[in-house]
Amino acid sequence: MDKNNLFANIPESLPKELLEILLERDGVRLERIVSLGHTTPPGVWYDQAWDEWGILLSGSATLQFEGKEPLLLEPGDYLFIPAHCRHRVEATDKHVKSVWLALHLKQEV
Numbered sequence: 001m002d003k004n005n006l007f008a009n010i011p012e013s014l015p016k017e018l019l020e021i022l023l024e025r026d027g028v029r030l031e032r033i034v035s036l037g038h039t040t041p042p043g044v045w046y047d048q049a050w051d052e053w054g055i056l057l058s059g060s061a062t063l064q065f066e067g068k069e070p071l072l073l074e075p076g077d078y079l080f081i082p083a084h085c086r087h088r089v090e091a092t093d094k095h096v097k098s099v100w101l102a103l104h105l106k107q108e109v
Contacts, residue, residue: 027106059098
């Protein structure tokens, strides 16, 4: 059994967002995402065929859900995003690495 730390092994420089799969089983995927000023490209919306639960562990982020006001996330904030709920990342902290955990849940058939 290996011990790991969610805040370890993060590169000093992040020219692109870091995404690492921590666990994957039938219908479930757990990811660590590290952002530093990264955003969703202009005009792009995520429209996933699965549910997602996410928590922000450090940094800050602003999410935009289609037709809603922007939602500021701070460390400890978590949310559930149902399948096909269009959303995007409008901003992440440019000075502090934003570390997320994202749990992706495959839809039942």
